[in-house]
Amino acid sequence: MLHGVSTSLPAAIAQAAHPLTGAMGDYTPLLELVGDANYVLIGEATHGTHEFYAERARITQRLILEHGFNAVAVEGDWPDAYRVNRFVRDRGDDADPIQALQGFQRFPSWMWRNTDVVDFVSWLRSYNDGLEPDDKVGFYGLDLYSLFTSMDEVLRYLEQVDPVAAAAAKDRYSCFDHYQDDSESYAYAAGAGTSASCESAVIAQLQELQRHALAYMQRDSANAHDAYFYAEQNARLVINAEAYYRTMFRGRVSSWNLRDRHMADTLDALIGHVGARTGTQAKIVVWEHNSHIGDARATEVGQLGESNVGQLVRERYGDQARLIGFSTYHGTVTAASEWGGRAERKQVKPALPGSYEELFHQAGVDRFLLDLRTGSALREELMASRLQRAIGVLYLPHSERRSHYFHAQLARQFDAMIHFDRTSAVMPLEQVSKANGREVPETFPEGV
Structure with missing residues (x-):
């Protein structure tokens, strides 16, 4: 046994996992899982990991190109994202993606003012250039902090x-x-x-x-x-x-x-x-933290009465929705140590014993996609409640368990999971986010 886990479970995960190699066909099984669904919610285990942003963009590009998705909605403020929407649809005054993203000044600005988002916004503008005005793919914000x-x-x-x-x-x-x-x-x-x-x-x-x-x-x-x-x-x-x-x-x-x-x-x-x-x-792709797009009913916070976007979308749209999570075992992350603090490149500790992240690490596959919808003995094993890590805009390694973990049933929470064993910090456009009196700290866990 490995921390209470059957020694055969990591091997079963390795066998079921679809390795991600950087090839064009990496996410073909995921697009097959999406099928005719109109709403694909893609998460992130942190707000500051390069791989999560870059791979989410790769998936979204294929959904736009091959499945006709026509909007992207993100965990960002409505007015700031709408400025980007005007840019990608060629209706704004901004000259380039960096300028279009200037609205995102509220801490933590690096969530959207980073090099990976610049690359995606640039791609989206180029893609839209060949389309009629009403057919251009939009970019929108879902959050409510812009009072x-x-x-x-x-x-x-x-x-x-x-x-x-x-x-x-x-x-x-x-x-x-x-x-x-x-x-x-x-x-x-x-x-x-x-x-x-x-x-x-x-x-x-x-x-x-x-x-x-x-x-x-x-x-x-x-x-x-x-x-x-x-x-x-x-x-x-x-x-x-x-x-x-x-x-x-x-x-x-x-x-x-x-x-x-x-x-x-x-x-x-x-x-x-x-x-x-x-x-x-x-047909809309949603980019938010795992804590928002994984079905809350499968988590300990859901048992305390919390709901979230993933749960509500499933309740409203049923099989028209797909929920996709990301995870990492260790690496680096861009995060602050206090609200309004400087964006830092911080070391992410190896995941705690008994967590899904440790279980995926034990599978021995560096990068993989795991389908959680297929009925199997493995899916039943992943119905067990285990620890799951969530790093928001703050990373507090000295209080890792209390600040960044909760219990969840993975196979109920998501339709698919994408794991990168070692990840790297996203590159902010600036090192300091403005923390002024206009807004107050976001919610648990540590600003997600």
Whole structure:
């Protein structure tokens, strides 16, 4: 026995594993597993690993080229990602991918301002160059941390289409003025009940925007529908971000669930919008941390009442969804040691005994893809609850077990797993991320 694991289990994993060699056909078995599914959610075990970003991009390129996927949605803020969307669809003012990614300034900027994302955004722009405007593949953000930026974007839109409505919206959003763009101050004040919340004002603003939707979308503009959709999603984000900050000090479960439900609802909105724009079925690739896209019902945090994007997408779309995770045994990672800290290249400790990562290491295959959907004795073995590592934007090796591990049933959590035994740190475009008062730390585990 190896740490309570049958000595035959690593051998069975090695036999079932599809080695990844860097060849063109590496992910052909994965595309066969995707089949006719329209929504492919691809994870990452850290927010700072080169292999996870690079291989996720390789998979996504094949899904776009061979399966007709027409949008990419990421764990990033809606306004920042939409700037990239304008660039890749040739509707923005940015000259190159690095400039298009400049919106991602909030800590941890290296999640999206890194060389691997630059390469993918460059590829996507080139791919779109040969397509009709409505057929171009978009790039969108699902997250809700852009409370103040999204308010600014709603006002900017209304100033262009309806100055009278813009003045009324500015009055509604003035509820936030004395917090000086500091979401943490608002979270403390509204959450503690020391100040009235802005809930009714932000809800009223979305309702008013929607009341004029038809008129705004009928404006004489080539991208009137896209512009309205962008503004509406910003107004909806303001509602959910306000609720998130108001509840975040009341406990992890409620704030986590609100955030992931927002991301799942944003994906739903994208499905409708992309389908209407292209006149075809929306087929979307999602890039998020494993903790968001692996089905929460298969984890110990799910048993505590948490749900996540992967669970919600499975519940809503069933077999139309595929959930794909990544893992690593050791190597290096780009992460900070404290919230708002400098991006560091840190050594990742070998995985703990009893973890899935250690089990994959024992299989002796450096890089492999493992199909978890096929019914087999191996799949039943991988139904056992074992430790799984999750490194977010912070890596705290001195508290490895408490900070970065939870129990999960892998074969229920994902449809496929991709393992790289040794991984390397992603290369940030800058070494320092801006940590200002506008945003507060993300959620467990350590900022995912």
